[in-house]
Amino acid sequence: MPLSSFDPWILAFSAITVAVTLWMGFRSAKSSKSASDFFVAGRSVSVGWNASAISGEYLSAASFMGVAGMVMLSGYDALWYPVCYACGYLFLLLFIAGPLRRFGAYTIPDFAEGRYDSPVFRKIAVCFVLFIGFFYTMPQMKGAGTTLAYIFPGLPYWVGVLVVGLVITLNVALGGMKGITLVQAVQYWIKMFAISVPVFVLLSVYGGYGKQLGLNQGAVSAAPVALVERVALPEKAPRDGVWLAPFGPLTTKAVKAAAEALPAGERASYLAEHQKPYSLLYTFSLIVALVCGTAGLPHILVRFYTNPDGVAAKKTTMWVMILIGVFYVFPPIFGVLGRNFLPELYAATGSKGPDKVVLELPTLIRAKYGVLGSILSGITCAGAFAAFMSTFSGLLVSMTGALAHDVYGRMLRPQASAAERMRMFKWCAVLVGGVAVLLGSQVEQLDINFMVGQAFAIAAASYFPLLFMSVWWRGMTMAGAATGMLSGGILALCCVTLTSISDILAKTGKAAATASGGNWQPDALNQFWISHPLLRILAEQPALWAVPLAIGLMVVVSKATRASIPGDIRMKMLVLHAPEKLGLKQEYIQEQQGAGH
Amino acid sequence: MPDQPPDPSSEPCDFMHSEAFLHGLMRRQLRLSLGCASAFLLVLVGLPLANYAAPEFMSQPVGGFTLTWLVLGVLVFPFVWIIARVFITRSMALEEAEVELAAAGKERGQG
Numbered sequence: 001m002p003l004s005s006f007d008p009w010i011l012a013f014s015a016i017t018v019a020v021t022l023w024m025g026f027r028s029a030k031s032s033k034s035a036s037d038f039f040v041a042g043r044s045v046s047v048g049w050n051a052s053a054i055s056g057e058y059l060s061a062a063s064f065m066g067v068a069g070m071v072m073l074s075g076y077d078a079l080w081y082p083v084c085y086a087c088g089y090l091f092l093l094l095f096i097a098g099p100l101r102r103f104g105a106y107t108i109p110d111f112a113e114g115r116y117d118s119p120v121f122r123k124i125a126v127c128f129v130l131f132i133g134f135f136y137t138m139p140q141m142k143g144a145g146t147t148l149a150y151i152f153p154g155l156p157y158w159v160g161v162l163v164v165g166l167v168i169t170l171n172v173a174l175g176g177m178k179g180i181t182l183v184q185a186v187q188y189w190i191k192m193f194a195i196s197v198p199v200f201v202l203l204s205v206y207g208g209y210g211k212q213l214g215l216n217q218g219a220v221s222a223a224p225v226a227l228v229e230r231v232a233l234p235e236k237a238p239r240d241g242v243w244l245a246p247f248g249p250l251t252t253k254a255v256k257a258a259a260e261a262l263p264a265g266e267r268a269s270y271l272a273e274h275q276k277p278y279s280l281l282y283t284f285s286l287i288v289a290l291v292c293g294t295a296g297l298p299h300i301l302v303r304f305y306t307n308p309d310g311v312a313a314k315k316t317t318m319w320v321m322i323l324i325g326v327f328y329v330f331p332p333i334f335g336v337l338g339r340n341f342l343p344e345l346y347a348a349t350g351s352k353g354p355d356k357v358v359l360e361l362p363t364l365i366r367a368k369y370g371v372l373g374s375i376l377s378g379i380t381c382a383g384a385f386a387a388f389m390s391t392f393s394g395l396l397v398s399m400t401g402a403l404a405h406d407v408y409g410r411m412l413r414p415q416a417s418a419a420e421r422m423r424m425f426k427w428c429a430v431l432v433g434g435v436a437v438l439l440g441s442q443v444e445q446l447d448i449n450f451m452v453g454q455a456f457a458i459a460a461a462s463y464f465p466l467l468f469m470s471v472w473w474r475g476m477t478m479a480g481a482a483t484g485m486l487s488g489g490i491l492a493l494c495c496v497t498l499t500s501i502s503d504i505l506a507k508t509g510k511a512a513a514t515a516s517g518g519n520w521q522p523d524a525l526n527q528f529w530i531s532h533p534l535l536r537i538l539a540e541q542p543a544l545w546a547v548p549l550a551i552g553l554m555v556v557v558s559k560a561t562r563a564s565i566p567g568d569i570r571m572k573m574l575v576l577h578a579p580e581k582l583g584l585k586q587e588y589i590q591e592q593q594g595a596g597h
Numbered sequence: 598m599p600d601q602p603p604d605p606s607s608e609p610c611d612f613m614h615s616e617a618f619l620h621g622l623m624r625r626q627l628r629l630s631l632g633c634a635s636a637f638l639l640v641l642v643g644l645p646l647a648n649y650a651a652p653e654f655m656s657q658p659v660g661g662f663t664l665t666w667l668v669l670g671v672l673v674f675p676f677v678w679i680i681a682r683v684f685i686t687r688s689m690a691l692e693e694a695e696v697e698l699a700a701a702g703k704e705r706g707q708g
Contacts, residue, residue: 210661
């Protein structure tokens with residue numbers, strides 16, 4: 001398609017989203033004056049704004065487009081993603097949100113140093129913030145590149161990455177945390193509007209959610225649905241029964257590969273024995289990774305510092321759960337509708353296949369009702385833009401904060417004035433934004449959800465155990481915390497990298513075999529996974545063992561080094577847990593200053 | 598350590614900074630959090646187990662949905678909101694009680 005054949009409505013809505021983002025950034029630049037405005041929005045963001053902003057930041061490209069694509073592709077099992085993304089917040093609320101806010105540090109590395117009196121630990125925590133941040137940034141960038149290439153067919157992938165990178169870097173450099181809070185809050189509502197309105201229109205035209213899902217029940221559904229004629233499913237699509245039921249294609253990949261390697265006569269009995277238990281194990285490990293990963297993502301945690309007090313932090317989390325919970329009801333509906341009406345998407349993979357179902361579905365309305373469909377397409381594209389812009393801005397602020405506040409302000413030049421630190425914040429924003437654009441332009445071939453999954457698995461096995469144990473167990477020492485966090489995080493990283501390497505090897509091997517007309521002979525790594533499907537599952541979803549391992553190491557090493565428990569641990573614990581009204585925080589700061597810290 | 602609030606008169610000098618106050622505080626908060634978490638974990642652990650053990654029951658049609666899809670795709674969200682609501686209300690009440698307890702301890706210390 002030539003560049004001139006794009007839909008003007010889509011262009012208009014996308015341009016408005018970008019223009020509003022820029023305008024709000026410039027506007028808030030005038031009101032962001034102090035260093036505190038830049039780092040934690042002056043700790044004065046109201047509950048409503050902050051809840052919308054956290055939700056806006058959290059609902060990324062993976063949530064907006066990826067969840068719908070996954071439900072279309074894998075059916076029931078993929079429902080765990082939106083549910084756990086939303087419910088991970090409950091863990092934050094129950095165990096971490098309140099204490100963290102009462103402790104009142106600017107960033108997670110601040111907390112790490114404050115809790116253990118260790119500048120070394122701050123450095124380790126900074127590295128993790130940057131590392132997980134960049135991991136999570138890449139899929140957002142990829143979302144930007146593919147969406148822009150979808151809106152303007154013919155436009156190279158890197159243009160979208162560059163445009164979004166420039167807009168958001170400018171915003172963050174101008175307004176810091178205070179600037180993006182407003183932008184992200186508005187972007188939440190754009191996304192909510194963009195995901196819900198097309199669903200309401202599509203369901204009112206083609207019949208309700210239950211009716212659409214019922215189309216997949218085959219023999220179970222007795223009454224034929226007269227309103228909709230379902231398109232026949234292509235060869236590549238999973239069958240109705242497998243798609244609709246638990247323990248489907250997503251969780252049974254490893255055991256099926258193992259069964260295929262067996263002689264034909266043994267396959268059925270092998271599957272009957274192993275398929276469901278292994279699939280159950282996969283499901284549990286996925287749940288642990290997503291729930292603990294949510295509670296450990298550094299860019300989400302930083303937001304709790306922007307609440308005026310601990311009560312506001314709790315109220316904010318409540319609202320965030322409502323806002324994202326309502327949002328997450330919709331993407332699976334897109335997935336179901338996509339299966340019924342756009343099964344041709346099954347033929348392609350990734351951003352050319354089910355991942356673009358959210359952007360494609362409104363075009364059905366365009367074919368039927370003309371302009372209304374174009375407007376709906378425009379709205380969903382605006383939502384997609386808002387999705388990766390807001391998540392990227394949050395990541396950029398947390399990574400820039402880590403560089404400007406922790407590396408520059410605390411390590412390199414502790415004597416820097418507030419004005420110098422603010423200037424450095426702006427330069428760091430440009431630096432991090434530049435690196436993110438460079439990295440983003442290199443990941444066109446990788447899968448969005450896979451990259452997000454990796455970031456979650458690593459965060460679940462490193463930050464979550466650190467925060468949970470630091471808040472609730474006074475016996476934790478710096479050595480224990482660092483050992484647990486590093487071992488959990490690095491082992492999880494190694495395992496998910498190993499499985500992704502074997503996936504790439506299998507993909508290229510199969511392509512080469514098809515080209516030469518022969519059968520694929522698995523390489524040594526894939527051969528190992530085929531003979532050990534259980535290990536493959538545990539490597540692909542490491543959270544089930546990595547989280548307990550990290551916590552276990554923390555306990556064992558802390559007990560061995562109990563002499564190094566900070567002397568004022570009781571006071572620290574009081575600050576973390578006692579109601580703010582008692583004023584222990586101020587008392588603690590005075591004590592610290594008195595002691596020459 | 599008993600679960601009931603410690604007696605403020607036991608450490609009259611500086612009850613707010615005492616071990617007893619901190620221990621009771623953390624214990625009551627953790628009990629509340631764990632209580633709410635177990636309600637939540639019941640669904641996260643129970644639903645896959647129910648799918649595993651009673652697949653026919655979980656796949657019965659309910660208004661076009663299968664029962665298990667209805668639970669995981671729709672009903673789970675309001676359930677989590679209820680847990681969050683209960684937790685926030687109780688935890689704020691708990692904080693109020695802690696402030697009163699600390700104040701009572703202080704008065705006794707001074708008296």
